[in-house]
């Protein structure tokens with residue numbers, strides 16, 4: 001081989017080697033330069049006895065491989081939670097920090113999230129903290145002090161509890177799974193709160209009644225109420241559904257009902273589905289309430305009315321001799337002359353005025369602290385949402401709108417959307433003994 005050709009081949013080999021080395025170095029350099037995982041956390045300032053933390057971890061390349069949450073306090077590091085992947089390029093890590101079990105003390109601490117991806121890099125570094133969050137650990141639950149409570153309550157009835165909840169961000173009364181918000185009452189330096197509670201008509205015996213408070217760190221304090229639940233019986237009725245009623249009511253309440261289908265099917269949709277919707281609406285409207293009592297004294301029962309249906313009456317519906325449905329009636333049906341005036345039962349503010357499924361044209365008046373009255377089947381409404389009304393002021397006229405047989409007023413009392421018997425609130429003595437007494441015991445001004 002001539003010398004010149006040999007020199008050319010050497011040059012080519014050297015060039016190739018050079019290219020391979022440069023290519024490999026830049027490839028490895030690129031792999032090394034790919035950013036490692038990044039993370040964000042839902043904001044947290046305080047850690048309580050038990051705090052859930054949510055982190056979102058993202059890998060620039062590859063998958064999130066593992067994540068570890070550590071708490072550093074006074075030079076000591078504890079692992080609060082560890083999760084091994086691979087998770088995918090994005091991972092949501094939820095860790096519950098049990099401060100007591102981890103031996104953490106009250107005061108400052110730093111939460112660290114350690115995480116890495118599974119992307120190969122020529123130089124492997126150890127895991128590192130990708131996120132640090134300074135926090136304050138607060139392990140002291142709010143201090144609950146009972147100041148007064150209604151002594152005797154009954155299913156389908158109401159009661160009041162007055163208490164202090166020092167250090168609480170939120171405090172409520174509870175009847176089983178139902179929660180009743182509390183409101184500050186009286187001089188601020190006393191720190192007293194009151195909550196009206198309602199026991200559902202079908203309250204199961206042994207349902208716990210209590211108060212609960214939660215602070216900003218999520219620490220919870222609860223306390224049972226020394227309240228005696230006295231049983232109460234409710235009536236049963238049967239209702240015969242007639243064709244003339246179906247012909248009048250199904251098109252009014254369910255205009256989309258196909259004419260080819262029997263009317264009784266439409267009735268069952270109204271009686272079940274629209275009734276359920278009305279119950280949900282009552283709960284929703286019940287959360288719009290004044291934080292102070294607006295009512296004064298006993299609630300007004302419209303004069304010269306005849307009661308023809310009671311609170312929590314269980315109604316069995318028959319059609320052509322066949323039992324078709326069972327529902328519970330949550331108010332008093334009061335009949336007088338047609339289109340008679342409907343007075344507001346007490347002082348308050350109108351929070352609902354308009355059609356409400358089976359209730360027809362309806363007005364709901366808020367009396368504060370979650371106490372509301374409902375007026376249904378009206379032929380005419382004279383008030384609008386936001387109006388302040390006085391006790392006895394005309395809200396509208398009775399009628400037959402909604403699922404009503406004959407002109408009457410359907411009247412309900414609600415506590416945070418839960419129906420209770422109006423009998424208690426029509427009775428000045430009941431109010432004195434069951435609402436006034438716990439307020440007096442708490443040293444609070446009585447609601448007149």
Ligand SMILES: [Zn+2]
Nearest residue numbers: 331332333410
């Ligand atoms: Zn009714």
